[in-house]
Amino acid sequence: MxxxxxxxxxxxxxxxxxxxxxxxxxxxxxxxxxxxxxxxxxxxxxxxxxxxxxFAGSSKLAERIEALNNSQLKTYSFLEVMYDDGYFPKPLVEQSEEILVTLCEQIETHKPKDLQQLYELTRAATARFNDLQVDFLAMGSEIETVARENIAMDFEAISRFYGFQADSEELIGNREW
Missing domain, CATH: 1.10.150 (DNA polymerase; domain 1)
Structure with missing residues (x-):
């Protein structure tokens, strides 16, 4: 539709x-x-x-993940805890995964040379999560402790898989959830 x-x-x-x-x-x-x-x-x-x-289903997202250059991320399960918990609406978890995949694509495109450049990209992705919080609330859910930890863990994994040793709090430093 x-x-x-x-x-x-x-x-x-x-x-x-x-x-x-x-x-x-x-x-x-x-x-x-x-x-x-x-x-x-x-x-x-x-x-x-x-x-x-x-999103024309998760197959389109799967294609984007498969197109990533980083082999570790091709097999990584983004937001696994949120997908397994019925409290989080699946379409919004899929949008959340799309934010993370977009972050990976931006890292591969812009090739940040240092942590500061990486943090610029992760702040933009975090801002998209901030915007998505309204949708979670409207559907009787929210980005709460479990989701926050799952999202932070994925940000940290992404940075590590691209060769950065970033501070996990700094990666999502502008979060409003």
Whole structure:
């Protein structure tokens, strides 16, 4: 499904607002606008449609992982604890994994020469996790202790597999979760 189908799903009998136009123009709806306009079941359905449309299943993500140059990361299980825990919505865990895979791709593209350059890349990835926290909350979950430790462990593994001995707290230093 694509974002246009999500838009069609949310058309009347539900109230029409400027928010609907936003959904049509963007692949990520404003969850706060959703929460003030629609019922919880409609919100969850819309989130599921939009998040699943962003990733054509995990096969596309698997292809990106397979394309990485780092052989250790090709066999690494990202966010294993979060995938195994039903508390975390699978589409959001998949988006979280996508953030980590994107970080790997950026490390391979930009080839940071020192920890400072690596930290710039990890701060950008952490900011994406900060943004994702709103989606977790909207779906009755959150990036809490278990998730935080799993994410930090994966950031540390990524840095180690690319030859850096980075401080794990510094890797996610700008986290808001």
């Amino acid at each position: 694509n974002r246009h189908l999500a838009y069609q799903y949310l058309q009347p009998p539900y109230p029409t607002s400027n928010f609907l136009l936003k959904i049509r123009q963007s692949s990520t709806p404003s969850l706060l606008a959703l929460m003030t306009t629609f019922s919880k079941s409609v919100i969850v359905a819309a989130i599921m449609m939009v998040t699943t449309s962003s």
